[in-house]
Structure formats: structure tokens, C-alpha cells
Amino acid sequence: MTLKTPLMKSLQMKSSQMNSLWQHPTDRRQFVRSAVGSSMLLSGILGQLMADEGSKSGPDSPTKTPHFPGKAKRVIFLFMTGGVSHVDTFDPKPALTRDHGKEIQADHPEIKDRPGYEKIFLKRPQWEFSKHGQCGTEVSTLFPHVATCVDDIALIRSMHTGHSNHYNATLGMHTGSFTQSRPSLGSWVTYGLGSENKNLPGFVVIAPRQTYAGTQVYASDFLPGANQGTLVIPGAEPISNIAPRVPQDKQRLELEFLAKLNADHLAPRSADENLKTRLQTFETAFGMQMAVPEVFDLSQESEATLTSYGLKPGQTTGFAWQCLAARRLIEKGVRFVELIDTGSSGNWDAHGDMMTHEPLAKNVDQPIAALLKDLKQRGLLEDTLVVWTTEFGRTPFNNTADAKGREHHPWAFSSWLAGAGVKPGIVYGSTDEHGLRVDQDGVDVHDFHATILHLMGWDHERLTFRHSGRDYRLTDVHGRVVQGVLQG
Amino acid sequence: MSLVWVSPIEGQVRVHGFVQDAHPAALDGVSFSVEHWKAPKAGEVFEQMAAILQTPILDPGPAPVIPEAYATVEGTIADARVHLRGDPEKLGEIVPRRWIEILGGDPLKDPKASGRIELANWIAGHPLMARVMVNRVWQWHFGQGLVRTPNDFGSRGDQPSHPELLDQLAAQFVKSGYSIKQLHRWIMNTDAYRRSSSATAEQMLADPENRLLSHYPRRRLTAEEIRDSILACSGNLDRSYGQEHPFPAPATWTFSQHDPFNAVYATNRRSAMMMVQRQRRHPFLALFDGADPNASTPVRQTSSVPTQALYYLNDPFFHEQAAAIAKTLDANEPGPAKVQSMYQRILQRPATDAQAQALLDLVERYEGASVDAWAAAIRMLMASNEFHFID
Numbered sequence: 001m002t003l004k005t006p007l008m009k010s011l012q013m014k015s016s017q018m019n020s021l022w023q024h025p026t027d028r029r030q031f032v033r034s035a036v037g038s039s040m041l042l043s044g045i046l047g048q049l050m051a052d053e054g055s056k057s058g059p060d061s062p063t064k065t066p067h068f069p070g071k072a073k074r075v076i077f078l079f080m081t082g083g084v085s086h087v088d089t090f091d092p093k094p095a096l097t098r099d100h101g102k103e104i105q106a107d108h109p110e111i112k113d114r115p116g117y118e119k120i121f122l123k124r125p126q127w128e129f130s131k132h133g134q135c136g137t138e139v140s141t142l143f144p145h146v147a148t149c150v151d152d153i154a155l156i157r158s159m160h161t162g163h164s165n166h167y168n169a170t171l172g173m174h175t176g177s178f179t180q181s182r183p184s185l186g187s188w189v190t191y192g193l194g195s196e197n198k199n200l201p202g203f204v205v206i207a208p209r210q211t212y213a214g215t216q217v218y219a220s221d222f223l224p225g226a227n228q229g230t231l232v233i234p235g236a237e238p239i240s241n242i243a244p245r246v247p248q249d250k251q252r253l254e255l256e257f258l259a260k261l262n263a264d265h266l267a268p269r270s271a272d273e274n275l276k277t278r279l280q281t282f283e284t285a286f287g288m289q290m291a292v293p294e295v296f297d298l299s300q301e302s303e304a305t306l307t308s309y310g311l312k313p314g315q316t317t318g319f320a321w322q323c324l325a326a327r328r329l330i331e332k333g334v335r336f337v338e339l340i341d342t343g344s345s346g347n348w349d350a351h352g353d354m355m356t357h358e359p360l361a362k363n364v365d366q367p368i369a370a371l372l373k374d375l376k377q378r379g380l381l382e383d384t385l386v387v388w389t390t391e392f393g394r395t396p397f398n399n400t401a402d403a404k405g406r407e408h409h410p411w412a413f414s415s416w417l418a419g420a421g422v423k424p425g426i427v428y429g430s431t432d433e434h435g436l437r438v439d440q441d442g443v444d445v446h447d448f449h450a451t452i453l454h455l456m457g458w459d460h461e462r463l464t465f466r467h468s469g470r471d472y473r474l475t476d477v478h479g480r481v482v483q484g485v486l487q488g
Numbered sequence: 489m490s491l492v493w494v495s496p497i498e499g500q501v502r503v504h505g506f507v508q509d510a511h512p513a514a515l516d517g518v519s520f521s522v523e524h525w526k527a528p529k530a531g532e533v534f535e536q537m538a539a540i541l542q543t544p545i546l547d548p549g550p551a552p553v554i555p556e557a558y559a560t561v562e563g564t565i566a567d568a569r570v571h572l573r574g575d576p577e578k579l580g581e582i583v584p585r586r587w588i589e590i591l592g593g594d595p596l597k598d599p600k601a602s603g604r605i606e607l608a609n610w611i612a613g614h615p616l617m618a619r620v621m622v623n624r625v626w627q628w629h630f631g632q633g634l635v636r637t638p639n640d641f642g643s644r645g646d647q648p649s650h651p652e653l654l655d656q657l658a659a660q661f662v663k664s665g666y667s668i669k670q671l672h673r674w675i676m677n678t679d680a681y682r683r684s685s686s687a688t689a690e691q692m693l694a695d696p697e698n699r700l701l702s703h704y705p706r707r708r709l710t711a712e713e714i715r716d717s718i719l720a721c722s723g724n725l726d727r728s729y730g731q732e733h734p735f736p737a738p739a740t741w742t743f744s745q746h747d748p749f750n751a752v753y754a755t756n757r758r759s760a761m762m763m764v765q766r767q768r769r770h771p772f773l774a775l776f777d778g779a780d781p782n783a784s785t786p787v788r789q790t791s792s793v794p795t796q797a798l799y800y801l802n803d804p805f806f807h808e809q810a811a812a813i814a815k816t817l818d819a820n821e822p823g824p825a826k827v828q829s830m831y832q833r834i835l836q837r838p839a840t841d842a843q844a845q846a847l848l849d850l851v852e853r854y855e856g857a858s859v860d861a862w863a864a865a866i867r868m869l870m871a872s873n874e875f876h877f878i879d
Contacts, residue, residue: 109577167745181782201795212745214767215774216782225777225791239795240771241802250854250864251801257850258868264843265874268686272706275873278792282871285797345746467639468786 066192070457071421071487072385074330075189077338078368080360081170081211082347083413085125085394087435088357090414091157092129092138093386093396095433101401106436108165110395110407118473121401122434126354135425142361145369151425152372152381154485155416158429158438161392161445164408166349169391170212172445175221176474181213182464185449186336187220187227188474190460191465196333198284199291201230203336204329206322208234209343212391218338222467232296232325234317242292255282295328310368320367325373327374330384338452348390351405372418381419385455388414389448396435415448421455421487428484446479454481494722555732565602614642618658618666623648625671626657627787629681631707639786649699678706685879708790708876711776712759718870719756721834723816730761775799800871807863808872814863823848826862834869 087093099122111117127140132147137155139147161171168178175182183191186203195202207216218229228396232238244251262279269275298306299313300325306313309320319341326337339349341364350356368388375381391415394406404409412431429441443451449461453474460479464471495501534560570580585603586595594602611617620641627633637645648654657674664670677679684708687698698705704773709717719725733753743749752770753763762770766782775796779785800806811834815825827847831839839847847865853863 035557144714165745182782199794201793210748210750210768214750214765215769216767216780219769219774219780220789221780221783222785222789224789226793228774230795239798241795242796243802245802245804245807246864251559253850254801254864254868257865258871260846261843261868261872261874264840265872269706269879271687271692274706274708274790274792275877278708278876281792281794281797282800284794285801288794288798289801344748349746399619468784469637469642469644469646 006444007219025069028091048093056314066083066457067459067462068457070455071383072419072455072457073193073383074334075186075331075385075387076326076371077134077186077335077336077455078364078386078388079173079211079338079340080348080390081340081342081344082349082365082390083169083392083394083408084390085350085354085357086157086409086412086414086431087394087396088125088127088354089140089142089308089361090155090416091412091431091435093125093141093431093433093435096122096396096435099434102434104148104397106397106433108395109393109410111399112222116369117399120395120397120399122396123398123401123403123406133425137425137427142357143365145365146372149369149372150416152376153416153418154422154424154426155414155430156428156443156448156482156485157412157414157431158390158440158442159393159415159444159448160438161410161412161413162394164410166212166344166391166408169408169410171216173389173391174213174217175450176446176449176476177477181216181219181221182472183221183223183227184216184218184229185452186218186229186338187223187472188453189456191223192463193219193335193456195335197355198292199287200295200329200332200334201226202334203227203229204232204334205229205338205340206232206238206342207338207343208317211296211340211347212344222472223465229336234321234325234350236316238287238296239292242289244289248286248289251286255286258282263274291332295332296325298324298328305374308374310366318367320370323371324374327371327378328342329379331378334369335387343367349408350394351407353404354394355404383420384421385422385452386418387415387452388417393435411436416452417455417485423485423487426485428482441482441484442483444478446475447482449474450479451482451485454486551641553737556738562602562604565600615658615662618662619654621666622657622661622671623654625668626675629672629675630701631705635785639645639784645804648740649701684745704879707878710788710879711773714776714876715772717875719758719811721870722812724756724809724812725758728755728757730755733763739809797871800867806867808871810863810866811859813866814859817859817862819858823851830862830866830869834866835872 047267053415087096102122103119104122106120108120111120125140129138129140130147131138132150132285133149135151135155137150139150161169162172163178171181172178174184176185184203186205190202203218211217214445218231220226220228230239237243246254259279259282262275265274266272266279296316298311298315298321303313305324309324311318311320311324315321319339322341326339329337342360348357348360372381372386375384375386390413393409393411395409396406398406412435429443430439431437432439453460453463460473460475460481462473464473466472513700543757561829564639567582567584572578572580578595584595585599587593596606596736598606620638623633623635624638627638635646635648636640640646656820660674661667661671670850680701683701684703685702685704690842691702692698716725735751741749748767749765750768751763751765755762759773762773764770764773764781769781770777773779777789779788813830817829821829824844827839827844830847831837831843850865850868851858854864
């Protein structure tokens with residue numbers, strides 16, 4: 001990336017009249033002064049400040065031009081935290097039922113040097129699978145509603161990841177790095193494409209609690225701070241400091257005074273884009289105080305819509321609320337919305353009892369299906385990418401044949417994509433007969449990321465940011481686009 | 489230390505112990521052994537001891553609170569195995585401790601020592617260390633270093649803009665006995681530091697990145713500087729050194745990756761004293777581009793985002809600081825004099841007539857208590873670009 005200096009930017013943005021004035025500093029200063037005096041400059045700035053939703057100019061505009069036209073304009077990323085068992089949800093394994101209790105050998109990271117795990121035995125799934133849709137993709141009874149959407153889904157049964165700890169695997173799924181913190185996928189996408197709404201952040205994360213690796217999962221790290229995820233916690237004040245502390249007519253007076261202060265300060269410094277950007281943020285923030293409550297106000301939704309998501313009128317928490325809020329955010333031009341279903345405890349981490357998957361699936365199943373159908377019905381699924389994933393799968397074995405739970409399993413798990421540019425109604429890749437290892441068309445976390453970026457119009461090898469002496473990318477030195485899940 | 493304990497019952501007993509302090513020389517700090525005698529063998533002595541121990545006089549009370557801090561001790565000295573492709577779980581051959589090959593690869597002088605002190609001495613004695621340090625301090629003052637890749641002075645790093653100056657400062661720094669205070673003085677007394685940030689079009693065209701520092705590169709305050717400045721203005725800045733944070737007692741810790749420690753401790757001390765957690769950025773530092781505490785952050789971004797502006801509009805801490813200043817205003821003082829004292833206090837300069845009038849207009853039009861109106865004006869002075877940028 002070529003960094004533009006403030007002057008070069010100004011030269012490009014100003015009119016030719018302004019351009020010629022730059023050649024004569026004295027004239028320029030006079031021009032700026034008279035412009036302020038006659039409110040010309042001020043009204044210009046205010047005009048930019050008050051830009052309508054949908055305006056793409058200003059500080060949130062794309063940092064780069066996509067490498068090719070992307071089918072997806074925005075992403076909804078559904079993250080099931082804790083490790084969802086693939087063999088109980090989206091990856092049917094009749095042989096696992098048949099061979100239940102059979103001892104196997106595996107050089108598995110979760111059993112290595114672990115007392116009590118000298119012997120391991122296959123453990124059957126506890127839910128039945130059946131075929132769904134025109135495509136006949138098999139889904140278990142844990143996801144009866146999502147099962148009705150399989151004709152819109154590209155299911156990947158050959159996912160695998162680089163680590164078997166929650167912390168590392170969660171960080172990896174979000175940033176491509178399993179150790180050090182790095183910019184999040186959402187930050188890269190927003191860095192590339194900017195935001196389409198000046199009153200809302202480009203990257204929003206809705207989570208009831210923090211998940212593993214804390215705020216690092218949505219941090220912009222070395223990318224510009226505008227690309228960090230804004231955390232929304234369902235409930236009374238979803239975004240910190242969003243509720244006005246003084247009435248808005250008073251705030252208006254405050255901001256008018258601030259605009260005067262800043263205009264005085266800017267007059268002799270008008271070439272500095274940083275100063276202009278900062279003063280614009282106050283008008284955006286003023287707008288956000290209205291825009292944010294409005295986007296999260298579900299009272300405008302029809303009863304039919306609320307019912308389809310499983311929402312009660314007035315409800316402001318729960319995954320159903322998160323899903324409907326996500327649709328409303330992307331409708332307003334938010335680029336990347338991540339929904340995290342739970343937190344670092346009380347999640348899919350079913351060591352003790354697989355039956356804990358049941359309430360967790362019930363929590364997300366109907367809302368996710370409703371979201372997909374809602375997006376489709378509104379024509380939004382054509383240019384919105386929906387991603388469903390977890391950090392790793394769960395072992396098809398345990399240390400006794402009748403163990404109730406399953407352990408962490410980085411070797412294989414299932415994720416799915418739906419919407420913009422995704423080949424619908426397909427299953428990509430497969431695991432072996434017991435769901436232990438990937439046996440065909442493996443997709444690792446970097447491949448997954450490369451494919452998501454591809455759908456947004458980015459070549460993952462060329463979307464880079466220079467930091468600490470080298471060009472960084474989301475996929476580091478890995479990743480290949482999974483052609484098999486793309487529409488022709 | 490040994491401990492005798494007489495069981496009051498016959499049967500299976502579980503004994504819990506908690507070690508508050510231990511000598512670090514033991515492998516993991518603590519070692520213990522358990523011996524078990526049956527009462528008849530121990531005889532009356534133990535019975536007497538049991539009787540004594542049961543009297544309230546000898547009740548030891550709650551365990552003493554001993555201040556704790558993480559520290560490092562020399563571990564077992566050994567050569568490490570190569571981590572194949574960087575993976576600590578895939579170990580390769582053992583490699584003897586030595587210098588990095590590109591730096592000569594010499595073996596350690598004392599193979600029985602860990603090499604830690606030799607490494608530290610080597611780093612401290614190398615001229616690069618002084619250059620790197622000088623460059624960092626320069627960067628904090630100017631927003632960019634003489635070398636713009638402060639973590640990388642190697643072949644992939646940036647060339648210094650003023651190599652002679654860098655060497656001169658580094659040499660002086662070493663000679664001064666590594667005095668950081670002297671270093672600040674030298675830098676802040678330079679002509680370059682005291683230059684105005686306004687530039688002519690010719691200057692900007694000749695050196696668009698201002699690497700030659702024809703003018704001071706205007707920079708925004710860092711997160712810590714913003715917070716400290718606000719507290720300094722309000723008079724609430726606590727300049728005392730940080731004490732231990734109010735962490736919960738170690739004996740109550742049940743933290744795990746599923747239920748991690750997570751706290752933000754309110755303080756009016758300087759921002760450098762705030763408690764920092766590796767995995768969770770302090771909300772204020774995160775908002776204003778503070779360093780990621782889990783990664784090396786050689787250069788910080790400076791972002792301007794609406795969520796920062798929301799802070800100035802609505803944050804309770806920010807409102808409190810402005811209200812504290814408003815309360816100090818003398819009600820009998822005429823408005824224009826109040827304006828001038830506010831400008832002096834917050835922007836360190838007098839207000840122009842037009843600026844004074846604008847502030848008085850705001851106060852007049854702002855309905856409600858006058859102290860609230862002044863607080864509103866103070867908030868905006870502290871939210872202004874002028875407050876946030878060093879020219």
C-alpha cells in the first residue's frame with residue numbers, strides 16, 4: 001500500500017480551484033479564512049458529517065479496491081463456542097454406531113500422556129440423522145430447523161484445525177494465528193471494504209459474554225483501530241456510552257460549540273486530514289445515539305417475523321435476538337456481524353455429558369434457520385455470506401465405552417457456508433468412517449479464511465498490511481481457496 | 489519446617505494445607521513428606537499436644553497476608569531441542585546453547601551456566617541497544633522514530649533518516665550512564681522539537697513524509713496521555729506511585745480458561761499505573777489505540793472512530809472530571825473572567841474575543857443550572873482537537 005501524505009490526499013480531494021490555491025500559501029490561508037467566515041468550509045464539512053446512510057465517502061470508505069468483483073458484500077459469522085461435535089450434528093457416521101465400544105489406537109493430542117487415557121474406545125452418536133431438502137444432505141435431530149435450509153447450504157465436513165486448546169483454536173479460527181494476537185477476520189474484511197453506514201461501525205460483534213482468548217477474537221491488532229469489532233452485549237446498553245447523558249437539544253448546543261472550537265483550530269491546519277476525520281466522528285457519534293437504539297429496536301418487526309425467530313415481543317436478549325439484530329445491522333450497511341452464542345463457560349465443551357448439546361442446539365437452531373429464510377425472502381442472501389462454525393470438533397472416542405462426554409478434536413469438524421457466491425445444497429469433503437480423520441478434500445482454517453475473503457472479492461495472498469517490517473496477511477503463508485464450495 | 493497434627497477421630501481423615509510462602513530453591517517451591525504414627529506409639533505427649541492445640545490461646549487466626557509478585561529464578565540448566573517448524577510439541581535434535589549462528593555461533597564460555605547472564609550482558613553492551621532505546625524515546629516525542637521500524641533494525645527494517653544524529657544520541661546516552669531523563673532533555677531541546685507544525689506547500693512537496701523534520705509532525709496524544717491530561721485538568725490526578733491492585737485473595741482463586749480473571753480497577757493514578765491484563769484490553773486503552781498487551785506493539789495506530797466521540801459525549805468518568813472543574817468556578821466572578829481561567833486551565837492560552845463569546849453563548853443558551861452549563865463547555869474544551877494534538 002502506498003501511504004498518501006495529508007497534502008497528496010488534499011490535492012486529490014480539492015477542486016482545481018483549491019489545487020491552484022495550494023501553489024500560493026498566502027492565498028490559501030486567506031481562502032480558508034474567508035471560507036470559514038462565510039461558512040463555506042464549515043458547511044462543506046457539516047455536509048459531509050450529515051451524510052446519509054449509504055454514503056460511502058469519508059473516513060470509513062474502503063482502504064483498497066477489491067481484486068475482483070466479490071459476490072458477497074457483507075458477512076454474518078455465527079460462532080458456536082466450545083467445540084461442537086461433528087458426529088452428533090452434521091457428519092453422520094453409521095460405522096461409529098456399529099463399532100461402538102471398539103478399542104482403537106490414535107496418536108491424539110488430547111490423550112497423549114494423559115492418565116486414564118491409555119486405552120480409547122469408539123463412542124456412538126446419540127442423535128439420529130436423516131436426509132433433508134432436495135439435495136438430501138443428512139443432518140441430525142439436534143438441528144431440525146437448520147435441516148430445512150440445507151438446499152441453501154454448502155456443508156464442509158472436512159474441516160480441521162491446528163490446535164486442541166480452546167484458547168488457541170478460537171484465536172486461530174478468528175485471526176489465522178494460533179499463538180500471537182493478529183487482526184481478526186472481521187477486521188481484515190472491514191479494512192478491505194470499509195463500512196457502508198456512517199452512523200454504525202463496520203464490524204459488530206454481538207456476544208452475551210466473552211469467549212476464549214477474550215477481546216483478541218475481534219481485535220484489529222495492527223490494522224487501523226476503525227476496523228476493530230464493536231462489542232454489543234444484548235441488554236439495556238448494548239454499546240458502551242451509547243445512551244445520551246444529556247438531552248439531545250443540549251448535546252446539539254455542545255456540538256455546535258465544539259464545531260466552532262475545532263474550526264478555529266483547523267483553519268490554519270486545513271491540510272491535516274486527521275483533524276478533519278476526528279471532528280467528523282462527533283457528528284457520527286451523535287447519529288449513532290439514535291441509529292443504534294433504532295437498529296436494535298425490534299418493535300418494528302412483524303409478529304410473524306418475531307415468531308419465526310422464536311422471539312417474544314420486548315425480548316432484548318438471547319440468540320434469536322442476536323440473529324434478528326444481525327439482519328437489521330446488515331440491512332443498514334454493517335459489513336461484518338459476528339454472533340457468539342455463549343461464552344467461555346456453559347458452552348458446547350461437552351466433556352461431561354453430550355446431552356448438554358441439546359439445549360445449546362435448541363438455543364441456536366430455530367433462530368439460525370429463521371435468519372437464513374428471512375435473508376432469502378428479502379433478497380439479502382444473494383449478497384450476504386452466512387458462515388457457521390466452531391473452533392474444533394469432538395472426539396468420536398473416549399476412554400471408556402460408556403463415557404458420557406467427548407473430548408476436543410482438532411482433526412475433524414463440520415462448518416458451513418450459505419448465501420452470496422456459495423454453491424448451495426452441497427456437501428464438501430468427508431471424514432473417515434468413524435469421523436476421526438479427514439479422508440477427502442481437507443479444509444483447514446486458513447483455507448476457510450481464504451475462501452471467505454475470495455467470496456468478498458479479495459485474493460488472500462494480496463490483501464496485506466505492512467507491519468513491523470513485513471507484509472502481513474490473514475492467511476500468513478498458508479491457505480487456498482476451496483473452489484468446490486463456490487458457485488460456478 | 490515440620491508440623492504435627494493429632495487426629496481427633498479414628499478413621500480416614502483428609503488434611504488440607506496451604507503454603508503461603510516457600511523457599512524458591514526447591515523444585516516447585518514446595519516439598520513435603522507425610523509420616524503417620526498410630527496414637528499408642530506416640531503416647532501421652534501427642535495427647536497433651538492435642539489438648540494444647542485445641543485451646544483457643546493457640547488459635548493462629550487468619551493466615552498473614554504476604555505480598556506476592558511474580559518473579560523469575562534460574563531453572564534446570566539444559567540444552568533445548570529444536571521445535572520443528574516452531575511447534576513445541578514436535579521436538580527435533582538437541583542443540584547446545586550458543587550464540588545465534590549469524591552472530592558467530594560461539595559456544596558458551598561456561599557450559600555449566602544457563603547463558604542468561606551472558607546474553608543479557610551481550611545485549612546491554614552492544615551499541616545497537618542504545619540506538620534502539622534512543623530511537624524509541626525519539627518516537628514517543630515525534631510520533632515517528634528516526635528509524636520507523638523500531639522493532640527491526642535489521643536488513644528488513646527502515647533506514648534511519650538521520651544516521652549521524654542517531655549515533656550521536658546513542659553515544660551520549662551511553663556516556664550519560666543511560667540516563668533517560670538526560671535523553672528527554674536533549675531531544676526536547678532540539679530545534680526540530682521546538683519547530684512549529686505548520687508547513688509551507690514547498691516544504692510539503694519537497695518532503696511529503698516530513699522525514700527531514702522541516703516542521704514538527706503534529707501528533708495526537710496517546711491513550712495514556714489523554715487520560716492523564718483529563719485528570720490533570722480536573723485536579724483529580726493522583727501522582728502517587730501505584731500500590732498493589734485490589735486483586736481477590738489468592739486463596740479464593742478458581743480461575744480457569746472457562747472462568748478467567750477479568751477486572752477493571754478504577755483509579756485516579758497516572759495511566760501507567762493501571763492494571764493491564766494480557767487477554768483483555770482495558771476498555772479505555774482499547775478505545776484510544778493503546779498497545780495490545782498480548783503482542784509487541786512497536787508503533788501504535790492513531791485512529792479516530794465514533795466510539796471515541798461517544799466517550800466524550802456520555803462517559804461517566806469524563807463527565808465527572810468536567811463537573812469537578814465546573815465546581816471550582818467562583819460564582820461571583822464575571823463570565824468573561826471565568827472563560828479566560830477555563831481556557832488557561834484546559835488549553836493553556838487565553839481565549840480570543842470570539843471564542844470567549846461562543847462559550848458564553850453556550851452557557852446562556854444551555855437551560856438548567858449554570859454549573860451544568862459550564863461543565864458542558866468544559867467537556868467540549870477537553871474534547872476539542874486542540875486539547876488532543878501536539879503542534
